Amino acid sequence: MTSPEPVESRTQTRTQGRGAQTATLAEIAREAGVSAPTVSKVLNGRADVAPATRARVEDLLRAHGYRRRRAEATRSPLIDLVFHELESAWALEVIRGVENVARDAGLSVVLSESAGRLTPGRTWADQVAARRPHGVILVLSGLDESQRALLTSRSIPFVVMDPAGDPGADVPSIGATNWQGGLAATRHLVELGHRRIGAISGPTQMMCSRARVDGYRAALETAGLPVDPGLIANGDFHHEAGYRLGLELLRRPDRPTAVFAGNDLQALGLYEAARELGLRIPEDLSVVGFDDLPVAPLVGPPLTTVRQPLTEMAEAAAKLVLDLGREAGTPAATRVELATSLVVRSSTAAPAGG
Secondary structure, three states, X not given: OOOOOOOOOOOEEEEEOOEEEEEOHHHHHHHHOOOHHHHHHHHOOOOOOOHHHXXXXXXXXXXXXXXXXXXXXXXXXXXXXXXXXXXXXXXXXXXXXXXXXXXXXXXXXXXXXXXXXXOOOOOHHHHHHHHOOOEEEEEOOOOOHHHHHHHHHOOOOXXXXXXXXXXXXXXXXXXXXXXXXXXXXXXXXXXXXXOOEEEEEOOOOOHHHHHHHHHHHHHHHHOOOOOOHHHEEEOOOOHHHHHHHHHHXXXXXXXXXXXXXXXXXXXXXXXXXXXXXXXOOOOOXXXXXXXXXXXXXXXXXXXXXXXXXXXXXXXXXXXHHHHHOOOOOOOOOOEEEEOOEEEOOOOOOOOOOO
């Protein structure tokens, strides 16, 4: 025989406009037409609640601004780490950073993937509620309103790393200086003497991708060079996109003499395209990437790239989510950008005859 679910009866308060709403779990249960143990089951992510009942209770928890006290929220020794995709060396650097902090805190890391979506799937938040981790870190992802409300009501803190879009002023986030990185990459090529500089960006819906291309544009405009839309291609941050779009750019009769590839994987795809067309790097084509993955200094020639401190960003995200879960209060900084830096190697040089 299983022991009954604990019933939490403390008062929760939310200020809205001029007044305040208060509700105990017993009052929420009465309003939902269910028992208090059923409301507690919903809070604890139990599966034995009808979907319609669960939705009704969640709506009321959100409407009343219910939030479980952190000190009374039983936690599992876990950090949930959510990727929109989990198939590149980029993800390994992030995992390493979160693991570093989790290990020191005596915690384990649970990995999940949202299959390319910018928010996790419909049942994901219920699974997190059932696991009751110390916190959630979302990478290149975000939460919809109902998911945020569900985590907030359970006092499960969350942090977005490298947010795909604007996460909102109240969402803790860790990012990098993407605009500055795009500016530095392109300025380096301009200073070498390149005048036709292409760009292979990432997905247009991702804030980091847009910021890098905006930095690229700013460097060209500052140098008095035209921004040719025909030299800007929209990729997806994968090797195949760098190869395919690289072929398109390099087959142009007025092909660029240099390309800012937006990330290292696309830069490596561009390397392949250049080889296929018989172009030498850097003699015939200069290439700059973004990320400085461990493979960047190992390829031939070693890749000039913008270092994004991925491991440090992941460590900062993990430390922040653990700080948010403590009773001591909110950390001083919950919106952080770490600096990028240009790492010059052998894939860039002055243009031939320049």
